[in-house]
Amino acid sequence: MYTHPRKLADLHTHLYGCIHSSDFLEFLRDREVDWTAYQSNFQRVYGANPPIADILERCRRGVAGSRDDFARLFVFGDDDAGNFDRFQAKYDMLNHGGSSVGFSRGEVPLPVFIDEVCGFIHKIIAKQRRQNVGYIEQRMNLGKKFTQAQSNEFVRAMLETYSEYEDSDIQPRLAISLARDNPWPEWEAVQRAALGPSGHLLTGIDFCYLEEGYPPKDQRELFDAVKDFNRRxxxxxxxxxxxxxxxxxDKSLESAVRWVHEAAELGAHRLGHAISLGVDPDRFGEHSRSESVAERIDQLRYDLRHREGLAKFGVxxxxxxxxxxxxxxxxxxxxxxxxxxxxxxxLDELGRRQRYAIGCIRELGAVIEVCPTSNRRIGGINRPEHHPVKQFVANNAPFVIASDDPGIFGTTLAISCRMTRWNTLWTCPGPAGVKC
Ligand SMILES: [Zn+2]
Known part of the structure; x- marks a missing residue:
């Protein structure tokens, strides 16, 4: 693998989330897009109709300021921050403007969709290279829109695109995001691709999108299958x-800590975000919340299983x-x-539970991926003193800083790294994706 001591490595990004506003604007320039579904969800979430058609028309005519208007509509910035629904409403522009939705409906042939995605891969890599990134892992969600054969073809094509950079100063890698409710068909495609000619460019599997309702314990069998593959x-x-x-x-704060710990116990090598593991309990203040009986039973059994370790931390x-x-x-x-x-x-006890779990995760060898821009804009961690990275540093937790979705956030990995110096900087260049 090519290494350069002064280059950055971004270990947690999502391929579509890396698409920059200027590249997407270029892509849309001569396209006719039906924006109805995007506009209607945006209206529902933001309470206003996004003027996408008008902005695109002005961009086509080269009207001054129109590109900045597009960037503001595209980027999920600090002004948009709040929750995942708001993020998704902005992200929908990528889904509906590109071929993703059309492909799902059978309106766009697979080769066209593949060409589009691979074209974006090249643009993303060019942008990352200019930002001094030397290694980047991009996650791609296959979703349920592919047949088995289509999944195989799509992953093969993406890996082939990455292989074009093998002798260059930037090393892109792919990870396939599997569906939490049924990861098995995609796991088949992953194994096949891993054993193919460009399989060395496939980092692994990922689980993303909605996590509530999908406890890590449900993936035990799949994790075991991955371990078995790795042994063979x-x-x-x-x-x-x-x-x-x-x-x-949807759960108690101690259950949220436990989920991170359990994912590591089950064999996850890297833990995305893990906010609950280190967020300052003071952020929540005195309050009440609820969780299901099933979740509470899991928590009590965890407490019994870990009682000796917890006792060392005063729990x-x-x-x-x-x-x-x-x-x-x-x-x-x-x-x-x-x-x-x-x-x-x-709340004080929660802090001690966090420190215990962090210690266990350190022993297990799992690495936490801290994504400060997402934590602030989607996770609602808007005060630096509450950010989990403070706990991670204090307790020697192994972590990396990543940008997650630098395109739609209008940010860069370098900015993400600066943001984590919580006592000095917690700033970002607003919605000006055009700056990157
Ligand atoms: Zn992510």
Missing amino acids: RPERALAILYHVGESFN HVDVPKVTEELDRIGALPMDHQLTIEYDEEK
């Missing part, structure tokens, strides 16, 4: 990349009390919601 074919071993602890409104697990609770709630329906109250003492 060590020369083409695949990493398990797992987005976890980014969104956890006392009262075995008779936990056993009694398990018996009591075990009689309830599994989806019944329980309320959990957080006061100062419980």
Whole structure:
């Protein structure tokens, strides 16, 4: 592998999220696009109709300021920050403006879709190279729109595109994002590609998008299959990349910490975001939240399993009390919601649980991928003193800084790295994607 001591490595990006506004504008220039679905979702989420057609028309006529208007509409900036729905509403421009939706509906042939994606790969790499990035991993979600044969062809074509850079000063790699509800068909495509001529350019598998409702324990069988593949074919071993602890409104804070720890225990090599593992508990303040009986049972069993380790961090697990609770709630329906109250003492305990889990994850050898721009704009971590990276540094957690979606965020890896110096800088160049 080519290495350069002064170049940056970006280990957590999503291919479509890397597309820069100027490249997408160029792509749209001569295209007729039906924006109805994009506009209607945008209207629902933002309460305003995005003037995409008008902006594109002005861009075509070269009207001053129109390219900046397009960048503002395209980029999910600080002014847009709030939640995943808002991010998705902006991201939809890529889905509907490109061939993704058309391909899903059978309106666009596979070769056209592949050409489009591979064309964007070249543009993204050119941009990254100018930003001094020497190694970049791009994740691509296959979704359910492909047949098995189409998945195989698509992954092969992407890897072939990456192989064009093998002797250059930038090394792109691919990771395939699998569906959390049924990763098996895509796993088939991944194995086939890994053993193909450009399989060495395939980093591994990823799990992204919605995490709530998909506990890491559900992937045990798949993780075991990856480990088995790696034992049989060590020369083409695949990493398990797992987005976890980014969104956890549906569960207790200790369960959210546990999910990250469990993903590492199951064998994830890298943990995407892991906000819950290190976010300052003070960010939540005194409040109540709820989780299902099923989740609570998993948490209590975790506490019993880890009681000796937790005790070293000042978290006392009262075995008779936990056993009694398990018996009591075990009689309830599994989806019944329980309320959990957080006061100062419980928030303090959460910090100790985080430190225990961080120590375990360090021992397990998993690496945390910190994506500060996403954490601020999607994850709602808008005060630097609350950011988990502070805990990660204090507790020697192995972590990397990544840009996640530098195109739609209008940012760069260098800016992401600067943002993590939480005590000095927490700034970003606003919606001006044009600056990058
Ligand atoms: Zn991500």
